[in-house]
Amino acid sequence: MILTYSTIYHDRTIAYGGYSDTVIANERYIIRFLENVSLEANTLLLCAGIRVYSHLKYFGFAEVGKHIGVVGLGGLGHLAVQFAKAFGAKVTVISTSIGKKEEALEHLGADSFLLSRDQEQVQSTMDGIIDTVSASHPILPLIDLMKIHGKLVLLGAPEKPLKLPVFPVLIGRKIVAGSATGGLKEIQEMVDFAAKHNITADTELIPMEYVNTAMERLAKGDARYQFVIDVGNTLATTEP
Amino acid sequence: MILTYSTIYHDRTIAYGGYSDTVIANERYIIRFLENVSLEANTLLLCAGIRVYSHLKYFGFAEVGKHIGVVGLGGLGHLAVQFAKAFGAKVTVISTSIGKKEEALEHLGADSFLLSRDQEQVQSTMDGIIDTVSASHPILPLIDLMKIHGKLVLLGAPEKPLKLPVFPVLIGRKIVAGSATGGLKEIQEMVDFAAKHNITADTELIPMEYVNTAMERLAKGDARYQFVIDVGNTLATTEP
Numbered sequence: 001m002i003l004t005y006s007t008i009y010h011d012r013t014i015a016y017g018g019y020s021d022t023v024i025a026n027e028r029y030i031i032r033f034l035e036n037v038s039l040e041a042n043t044l045l046l047c048a049g050i051r052v053y054s055h056l057k058y059f060g061f062a063e064v065g066k067h068i069g070v071v072g073l074g075g076l077g078h079l080a081v082q083f084a085k086a087f088g089a090k091v092t093v094i095s096t097s098i099g100k101k102e103e104a105l106e107h108l109g110a111d112s113f114l115l116s117r118d119q120e121q122v123q124s125t126m127d128g129i130i131d132t133v134s135a136s137h138p139i140l141p142l143i144d145l146m147k148i149h150g151k152l153v154l155l156g157a158p159e160k161p162l163k164l165p166v167f168p169v170l171i172g173r174k175i176v177a178g179s180a181t182g183g184l185k186e187i188q189e190m191v192d193f194a195a196k197h198n199i200t201a202d203t204e205l206i207p208m209e210y211v212n213t214a215m216e217r218l219a220k221g222d223a224r225y226q227f228v229i230d231v232g233n234t235l236a237t238t239e240p
Numbered sequence: 241m242i243l244t245y246s247t248i249y250h251d252r253t254i255a256y257g258g259y260s261d262t263v264i265a266n267e268r269y270i271i272r273f274l275e276n277v278s279l280e281a282n283t284l285l286l287c288a289g290i291r292v293y294s295h296l297k298y299f300g301f302a303e304v305g306k307h308i309g310v311v312g313l314g315g316l317g318h319l320a321v322q323f324a325k326a327f328g329a330k331v332t333v334i335s336t337s338i339g340k341k342e343e344a345l346e347h348l349g350a351d352s353f354l355l356s357r358d359q360e361q362v363q364s365t366m367d368g369i370i371d372t373v374s375a376s377h378p379i380l381p382l383i384d385l386m387k388i389h390g391k392l393v394l395l396g397a398p399e400k401p402l403k404l405p406v407f408p409v410l411i412g413r414k415i416v417a418g419s420a421t422g423g424l425k426e427i428q429e430m431v432d433f434a435a436k437h438n439i440t441a442d443t444e445l446i447p448m449e450y451v452n453t454a455m456e457r458l459a460k461g462d463a464r465y466q467f468v469i470d471v472g473n474t475l476a477t478t479e480p
Contacts, residue, residue, distance in 0.1 A: 058413070139404075157410055161403035164379075166394055170418030173298070178410030 018043075021235050031188055034195045040228045044075060044201030045194055046187065048226075051155055052080040052130060053190040054182030056087060059151045059175075061128045064088030069145060070110070072132035073100045075225040076155050079201060080130045081108045086197035092126065094145070116141065124148075132156050140165045143174055151175040201226060208234035258283075261475050271427055274435045280468045284315060284441030285434055286427065288466075291395055292320040292370060293430040294422030296327060299391045299415075301368045304328030309385060310350070312372035313340045315465040316395050319441060320370045321348045326437040332366065334385070356381065364388075372396050380405045383414055391415040441466060448474035 002009060004017035033042055042049075056062045066089040070080045073093055081104065084091045092112045093104035104110040114122060126146045131139070134156035142152055143165065150172065154162075157178075164176060182190070194200070203226050206214055214227045242249060244257035273282055282289075296302045306329040310320045313333055321344065324331045332352045333344035344350040354362060366386045371379070374396035382392055383405065390412065394402075397418075404416060422430070434440070443466050446454055454467045 154406055154410060157407045161380075161405045163401035164404035164416065165401045166418055167397045169416075170394060170397055171420050173417070173419040175415050175417040176404065176409075177413070177415040178406055179413040180410050 019229075019231055021231060029184060031184070031191055033191060037195055038200065040203055040205045040230075041200035042191070042194070043228050044079070044203060044226050045191055045199075047181075048075045048079050049083075049194060049199075049201065050182045050187045050190050051179070052076055053083050053193070054186055055130065055153050055155065055179045056080070056083055057186075058179065059128060059153055059177065061089060061130075061151075062087040066090070066127045067092070067125060069094050069114070069126045069129035069142070070132070071095070071129060071142065072156070073104060073108075074132060074223075075201070076132035077130075078108055078225050079199070080132065081110050082197075082199040083194075084130075085109050086193070086199060092122075094129070094142075126150060128153065130155060134158060136160055136162065138163065139176065140168060143168050143172070143176075146172065146174060148172045149174065151177060154178040203228045205230050259469075259471055261471060269424060271424070271431055273431060277435055278440065280443055280445045280470075281440035282431070282434070283468050284319065284443060284466050285431055285439075287421075288315045288319050289323075289434060289439075289441065290422045290427045290430050291419070292316055293323050293433070294426055295370065295393050295395065295419045296320070296323055296329075297426075298419065299368060299393055299417065301329060301370075301391075302327040306330070306367045307332070307365060309334050309354070309366045309369035309382070310372070311335070311369060311382065312396070313344060313348075314372060314463075315441070316372035317370075318348055318465050319439070320372065321350050322437075322439045323434075324370075325349050326433070326439060332362075334369070334382075366390060368393065370395060374398060376400055376402065378403065379416065380408060383408050383412070383416075386412065386414060388412045389414065391417060394418045443468045445470050 002015060005015060007015050009015060031046065033039065061068050061084060068084045068089045069092045070077050070084065071094045073095055081091050081093060091110045092114050093100065093110045094114045094116060096116045098115055101113045104113045123144050124147050128151040129142050129146060130153050131142060132155045136158045139152060139162055146152065152175065154176065169176065202224055205228050207230055211229065217223055242255060245255060247255050249255060271286065273279065301308050301324060308324045308329045309332045310317050310324065311334045313335055321331050321333060331350045332354050333340065333350045334354045334356060336356045338355055341353040344353045363384050364387050368391040369382050369386060370393050371382060372395045376398045379392060379402055386392065392415065394416065409416065442464055445468050447470055451469065457463055
């Protein structure tokens with residue numbers, strides 16, 4: 001298997017992935033974007049977009065009237081809100097930061113916002129939760145937010161194991177699941193769905209020489225929500 | 241809500257549940273057994289039986305050709321093996337004790353037996369696992385036994401949270417779920433299914449005065465698989 005980045009091709013060249021100026025691929029592995037969409041706003045669909053889209057569908061959240069919680073409003077979270085809304089769900093953004101409220105309700109169109117510490121007010125109301133948090137965090141409060149048969153889908157991957165309280169899961173016949181991504185057919189379906197429903201990722205286009213600054217801003221949580229490196233134009237201006 | 245045991249009825253008498261000599265119930269809450277079945281071998285169906293039956297069905301394990309693991313061969317486990325076999329699944333009993341092998345294969349009809357320490361030989365082969373262990377135990381080895389989309393269903397309820405390794409769950413789009421029991425309609429369906437497929441619980445019928453000895457044997461793990469107290473006959477011989 002040849003991975004996207006830093007593995008060796010059969011001809012012994014190195015795979016640069018998205019840092020390449022050109023890529024040759026079999027047509028079976030090509031995704032078609034409509035001509036009128038912005039590529040920089042759609043690159044994130046190919047990673048975070050398919051992750052949230054595929055799981056919303058696989059776990060039965062992509063239905064009108066479902067009440068879905070979204071934990072964490074970053075690259076994954078801000079797309080999860082938009083896709084869930086486009087599927088007709090009622091969406092509640094769950095966050096530890098009141099500063100995310102306006103963003104969630106006004107910009108992304110979520111139906112409600114829940115500060116983590118206020119969650120006792122709305123126990124057992126959600127059909128499912130998309131949890132995008134990569135840091136270690138307690139999941140019992142999230143399990144309690146869900147109705148019987150609720151499904152907590154983990155998209156973040158904390159390094160250490162999370163604590164799984166069994167009894168609350170067992171009593172409500174609840175599910176804790178994880179999911180990584182979707183396949184090519186579903187990626188094309190997702191890209192078309194996103195174009196139809198005006199779903200785009202919030203990105204910031206940067207030139208290659210801005211990368212170190214971008215890394216510093218990432219570390220401070222100052223990205224809304226992803227940096228996209230303009231490799232083509234950068235190479236055009238720096239190469240002889 | 242009036243619970244089965246030790247709660248107070250509207251007339252202020254105490255609920256003795258299964259220790260009662262007579263029980264009055266609305267016909268909607270009555271389960272009908274065929275006349276030719278042994279009641280002592282079927283009492284366990286009403287608790288452990290419905291738990292395994294309901295979850296085998298709910299999680300999609302009740303299909304011909306599925307490969308199901310059963311962890312722990314006690315009251316729940318020995319019924320899980322029988323029901324899964326009756327549904328047409330291939331069943332592997334997973335145990336830390338080689339002493340359970342003959343029981344699993346000869347008596348209960350499992351297709352194979354897996355000593356927990358040998359499990360690296362059969363990684364990623366199971367569609368689902370019914371885990372009946374109530375003690376704290378690692379679930380990563382069980383997650384690794386399952387194919388992509390595998391479902392680990394916890395029926396035991398360890399007191400402390402289990403460690404949930406997120407990345408292995410996420411990569412395989414796996415599910416960790418819990419489940420408590422099924423409803424009355426499904427209990428009747430399960431009892432009828434059990435009668436049709438000759439599924440019975442292994443029980444040991446004891447008189448009331450044997451209870452303390454039975455508790456001592458339970459503590460030593462010396463029950464195969466459940467004691468049933470013969471309340472009716474005990475009361476008949478001890479009452480004036």
